[in-house]
Amino acid sequence: MxxxxxxxxxxxxxxxxxxxxxxxxxxxxxxxxxxxxxxxxxxxxxxxxxxxxxxxxxxxxxxxxxxxxxxxxxxxxxxxxxxxxxxxxxxxxxxxxxxxxxxxxxxxxxxxxxxxxxxxxxxxxxxxxxxxxxxxxxxxxxxxxxxxxxxxxxxxxxxxxxxxxxxxxxxxxxxxxxxxxxxxxxxxxxxxxxxxxxxxxxxxxxxxxxxxxxxxxxxxxAGVWDAVKRLRDLLETTLADAAPDTIFIGKDADRLPNTSCLAVPGWKGETQVMQMDLAGYAISAGSACSSGKVKASAVLTAMGYDATVASSAIRVSLGPENTEEQVLGFANKWLTQLEKYRAKAA
Incomplete structure (x- = not known):
């Protein structure tokens, strides 16, 4: 599913x-x-x-x-x-x-x-x-x-x-x-x-x-986006606990309630997008209007991140129909792929 x-x-x-x-x-x-x-x-x-x-x-x-x-x-x-x-x-x-x-x-x-x-x-x-x-x-x-x-x-x-x-x-x-x-x-x-x-x-x-x-x-x-924010926070907490070196862009800033932009330096964003797609999860490596362009994020570059981080970021953006099961399922698949990336890079 x-x-x-x-x-x-x-x-x-x-x-x-x-x-x-x-x-x-x-x-x-x-x-x-x-x-x-x-x-x-x-x-x-x-x-x-x-x-x-x-x-x-x-x-x-x-x-x-x-x-x-x-x-x-x-x-x-x-x-x-x-x-x-x-x-x-x-x-x-x-x-x-x-x-x-x-x-x-x-x-x-x-x-x-x-x-x-x-x-x-x-x-x-x-x-x-x-x-x-x-x-x-x-x-x-x-x-x-x-x-x-x-x-x-x-x-x-x-x-x-x-x-x-x-x-x-x-x-x-x-x-x-x-x-x-x-x-x-x-x-x-x-x-x-x-x-x-x-x-x-x-x-x-x-x-x-x-x-x-x-x-x-x-x-x-009606507070629908408050519930979405709780899911976003659950995702970030789950990933941070298992992979504490993960960078969460704007974590301490005022953000949209549904958006998580994260990076593991060196693990290419487009690679993650393809791996997660095969696992059954649709995410992106930046603005949809820039999809297909293998390059560092101009947004992250403007914020001062180096090319390695800027090209390793992915975006997970949730909606009201998403569930805790889906978020935790994504986290599990992403962490599994992270382990494989680290084993290959070692």
């Missing part, structure tokens, strides 16, 4: 999202059409927009639906001369023009928030940042649904979010924008998305996104 322990890469589709998407498939009209069918599609789209805004605590802000968080980052950042750090996601780093140093604990201090972008939580380490007020852009992709946050009190002008990180479908994200913030369209054509993103809207994806976001916030309020 396989266990999926890679929730920061993508999450299983929530039943609520699936049901909402199936219902939306029967809505025929184009949201830009003025006839009854078009108005019905428009109504569905705007309800989804309002529901995402409500779940994210962004009442009064504009929610611009995009194809992904990557597109949302490009829409927010292109041509603006943003500053940012090396621990940002690659989709954000691609647009950074001025680099901000990263401290050894993974924290980033922003001197000019009005021209900077900063993630709330890192996808590889789970480390949570303290956002300054007046930040131009925050990446909430990993935090939305796992941490109690609200756009209206984050104090930023724009935020990036993604559906498939909280139980929604792949292929849809959003840029959340404070009213009055200038955003220039990258995709030009029709006047969709308040003139900021041309193209017929993905109402099926939007419906799934809205349903998933609403359910995610409900689960957060």
């Amino acid at each position: 396989r266990a999926y322990l890679d929730h920061n890469a993508t999450t299983p589709l929530r039943p609520e999202a699936r049901e909402a998407m199936i219902a939306a498939m029967d809505v025929v009209g184009n949201p830009s059409s003025v006839h009854a069918e078009g108005r019905k599609a428009k109504s569905l789209l705007e309800k989804a927009r309002a529901d995402v805004a409500s779940a994210f605590g962004a009442d009064g802000a504009d929610v611009i639906f995009t194809s992904s968080a990557t597109e949302a980052a490009a829409l927010a950042m292109e041509g603006r001369g943003f500053s940012g750090s090396s621990v940002e996601h690659d989709a954000v780093r691609a647009w950074i023009e001025n680099e901000i140093p990263t401290a050894a604990d993974g924290s980033v201090t922003v001197d000019d928030p009005a021209k900077a972008t900063l993630q709330i939580a890192n996808s590889e380490t789970g480390i949570v940042q303290k956002l300054p007020q007046g930040l131009a852009l925050c990446d909430a992709t990993q935090a939305f649904g796992k941490l109690p946050i609200a756009f209206n009190w984050l104090g930023c002008d724009m935020a990036i979010v993604s559906a498939h990180k909280l139980g929604g479908p792949k292929g849809i994200g959003a840029l959340v924008v404070k009213r009055g913030t200038d955003v220039q369209a990258r995709l030009k054509g029709g006047g969709q998305e308040m003139g900021r993103r041309a193209g017929t809207e993905n109402i099926i994806g939007a419906a799934g996104f809205a349903a998933a976001a609403t359910a995610a916030v409900r689960d957060l309020d």
Whole structure:
């Protein structure tokens, strides 16, 4: 029986999202059409927009639906001369023009928030940042649904979010924008998305996104992620007791409740991923967008870890459906492979 322990890469589709998407498939009209069918599609789209805004605590802000968080980052950042750090996601780093140093604990201090972008939580380490007020852009992709946050009190002008990180479908994200913030369209054509993103809207994806976001916030309020944190802590304690030289990245920092980034120097991360996959456990060796690239983690390198540690790290990211049996089963298999690695290296 396989266990999926890679929730920061993508999450299983929530039943609520699936049901909402199936219902939306029967809505025929184009949201830009003025006839009854078009108005019905428009109504569905705007309800989804309002529901995402409500779940994210962004009442009064504009929610611009995009194809992904990557597109949302490009829409927010292109041509603006943003500053940012090396621990940002690659989709954000691609647009950074001025680099901000990263401290050894993974924290980033922003001197000019009005021209900077900063993630709330890192996808590889789970480390949570303290956002300054007046930040131009925050990446909430990993935090939305796992941490109690609200756009209206984050104090930023724009935020990036993604559906498939909280139980929604792949292929849809959003840029959340404070009213009055200038955003220039990258995709030009029709006047969709308040003139900021041309193209017929993905109402099926939007419906799934809205349903998933609403359910995610409900689960957060119910304490679901407290239970996940207990599993994460159990995993780390079990591994540390049996292999005390294991490095747990960000262990003493404020982290996402589900994320454990660990390394045994010299034991390649990609090797561990393959071994655990064969054993029935899905994990990763960094951001999913960097999978297949055999190189040291840019995030860990920016934090000051040497190439040996940065290329030996793996990420285990849990979800609400994971069990103690799965976590302890993974720990047992991982420790078995560690013994084999050490015997071979001796």
